[in-house]
Amino acid sequence: MQKINRNVVLALLSLTSLVFLLFQLCYYKFYLSQKNGAAFSKVRGSQSGQDSTRWHVVRKFLGLISSHNIPVYLIDPLILGLVDKDIEQIKSSPDGPSPECKYFCAPRDFTTFALLDKTWKHEVGLFRTAEKMGFQWLKIINKDPRLDGMDDLSGMEIPLHYIFKLSSHAIHLVVFYERSGNFLWHGPLRLKQHMDRKFVPFRKLHFGRYPGAYEKPELLLVSIDDLKVQIPKNPSSFLEDMLHSRFLECRYREARAFFQLYPDDASLEAVEFRKKAKSLLHLAALTLNNLGVKFWLSSGTCLGWYRQCNIIPHSKDVDLGIFIRDYKADIIPAFQKAGLPLKHKFGKVEDSLELSFQGDDVKLDIFFFYEEDDHIWNGGTQAKSGKKFKYLFPKFTLCWTEFVELKVHVPCETLQYVEANYGPEWKVPVKTWDWKSSPSNVQDNGVWPVDEWDNVIQIY
């Protein structure tokens, strides 16, 4: 009897496991097909050459927004990349029917469009029409950063992103806002708790992981794949912008807390200094941007931005950083032309270069940064002794921010940057600062050979 049992049990078990295995296989296959639907459709698409769903969805969407007079423009990086290659041809034949569907038929999950906030009246009736046309939609709203810097203002939340979904394709509409500093800003895409995380594969979106800053694009109406759309006039520069578009908002809340602890200096001298420093910064930014030299806020100016979202009134100068690889010989003449004479020049292009220009009572210091494998450094020179100093920073990348009505770069890893320079106590204002000993990242770096002094220590 035992033997019978054993065999029966074994057989039964085998059978169930077989059934189970089959079930699991089915489930796995089903699951995979659901998850990688796009991947599969891609295969299908490449077989049939085209996927017209996307084209139809885009056409429907363009119909929807034109019926509400909403001016959108195409910013989809993949399509713009293709368009950029054929830009001359597209420009020359604005109306001609296209022989094949080249741009809007590559199967993707998304097509991305942009919308300038001030060019449309808010969505009265848009969503109802969209629903009637079969779109499902999602609206992502958040606080208005343009009011964030203000003491205790609370406006209505503003729309940052819209997603319109129809069958297997979704339109991602990014809302751009004009900011002080003459640039466009789009917000991050953040889902609130109650939102459907599976509405679309958010991870594949091209916009929204971070907020972004862009130049105001000139637009061009083109016809591609028989659809009339607006695109940035210069797609390649837009795509270039996009790669370095990450935007950092100033830490307004922390800045307010800072001013609670250390009330702002409202004396006339402080007001006057801030005004002068601001106009110097504007002039410097204009000059460097015209030269195409990338720069960022450094040292005290960077600390002012990070700690108090303003110029530190007792800082006495404006500090900028530039990578030495971006150095151009034109920099000095350009500043002189702009009315900022060279005050001193320390170091040389190969080592520890530092330039100072004299503004109206305020000095502009430009430090050049040298990249090593694991750190970045800039140099300092003491004029009377010829001593060299080295300031070490951990590696950083550059982000955009808005500062005194200007769009400028700051290190994205600002905290590390500021801490390297000013130590962990950077939150406490210090009025006496010795650039040779106070920074926590300063190192002695020898002495310039005396025969080089004429070259590496120039004071005007």
Next chain:
Amino acid sequence: MDEWKPNPTVKPHKKRSWYLAWKYKLMNQRALRKLCQTGAVLFLLVTVIVNIKLILDTRRAAYEEEEESAQDYDDEMLNVEVPRHPVNNKKVLDVEVYSSRSKVYVAVDGTTVLEDEAREQGRGIHVIVLNQATGHVMAKRVFDTYSPHEDEAMVLFLNMVARGRILIFTIKDEGSFHLKETAKNVLKSLGSQVAPFLSWRDMWTFVGKKGGEVYGEKHAKSPALSTWGDPVLLKTEVHLTSVEDAECHWPDTELNRRRKRFCSKVEGYGSVCSCKDPTPIEFNPDPLKDNKVFDVPVAVIAGNRPNYLYRMLRSLLSAQGVNPQMITVFIDGYYEEPMDVVELFGLSGIQHTPISIKNARVSQHYKASLTATFNLFPDAKFAVVLEEDLDISVDFFSFLSQSIHLLAEDDSLYCISAWNDQGYEHTAEDPSLLYRVETMPGLGWVLRKSLYKDELEPKWPTPEKLWDWDMWMRMPEQRKGRECIIPDISRSYHFGIVGLNMNGYFHEAYFKKHKFNTVPNVQLKNVESLRKDNYETEIHRLLGEAEVLDHSKNPCEDSFVPDTEGRVYVMFIRMEQEADFTTWTQLAKCLHIWDLDVRGNHKGLWRLFRKKNHFLVVGVPASPYSFKKPSSVTPIYMEPPAKEEGAAAVPAVAAAEQT
């Protein structure tokens, strides 16, 4: 399965070989069986492993997907699910109303919706309006019917309340002294038995439905003139109706949805919530041709005077050339009702946490509002600044559109204002005429961004300084000799009676008779002559043409100016130096124009109208135009009266002036 059993009947000797063979076979079979069993076990093992792997795989994949779709995109602030209010199925509200000399309160279902025990405040009849379906408070008012005319305001208010709303009344201190017959009759018509006989220092509470039943009334008579009636406490129940009954059935449009939201929340706005034929909330005034101010942001500075804001926005949105998208209403404080008004009109509103007190609070609110305006519209070169207690003229934007280029091009200008301080019914005539004045009138004006960003914002008075922002802006350190452009006939009208520096008497004396333009599309005259140098030429031309009045007559008398029309007259007053306004102030007083401080002057010259004649006043010898005075004429000097009289009139403004 194939179980082996020895067969007892088999004879062993005969079948040994068979047995052996069978045994051998059997052994083979056992091996097979073993094989089968092992195979099955192995198979099972494999299944288990595959299963485990599959489970792990799918779980990881599922987890990844979850991560993928959300991780980077989660809102940092985890919004805690707000517990929803339980659906209110309750049909009955418990209402408690208390009336006494020093305290009133009203509680609905145990929640205090009104409590006032402040001293020297809140005297009169308190009225609360509840929504008959939800029980929410829709309006709260107090009418000081001890004072004159307040009963008329109450009647007006009660007439505006929609039928079916629940009304709660209670008296604090005294509410009958100026409660006239009309008002008593209205209360009686609401079902009050006591109202017609309310008398001096009686205490009274009443709860009833407009046009319907009475839920309760209590009254305590004052026993003597010098004492108050005993406190009364009324406890009663109110039966709620269904939501449908409490709403109007307007066609379902975007506009009506806004209207519905508004009308279910607040009361006291009259016909906007009337079920039949409600007043429109969208105005679509004619656009302006070549509108130069279409893209100029408009900041409306508001406090908690929602009825004023309502009136103001109506007139603003009706002005030709208005661009609603550029309008932002800044509300000083987290008040709901002003925000409801803003949303009714589909505009955007921003609330501001109040900082500091009194004048400084207003001043901080101005600063925040102006900064926010230029942040929200970074392209704007100007901003129009309005207040919630102004009517806006139909040609307000047309006026600005024709003059704004001057502000852009002429550095000697400080602002353009829609308000002429001296533009009263009897002193303003010409809607197409503009002036340059050294004072900043405010009350609807245009601010240049560069002026604000470079000069005003960085040194704006800090919260601890109790300064009026406008007084501060008028100080020479800020104004730096620049002037404002104003129209002869104001393009705004100041209707506010309640306010920080404002009361009924003051309004009556200085604002009520102000002239306000109602003509659309006025073509402004000779705008270019308002530029700095052109204006001097213009003044010289005017003075050259002007007839000198008879200086032996009393300038306060009507006969001082001949009974003509359309002529230009000039008079000369004594003005020893630039800041000597002794005679001017007396003249302004007797002409019944603004005399609380000096307004509307340009280099010692004032321009206004008398009897439809242009009337120029030149201060001699301080004014550079003094040379026009014929040597035979002695400038008129008017003595100021005894001091206390002048100071006592309006302490609020006088005090503000001194700062």
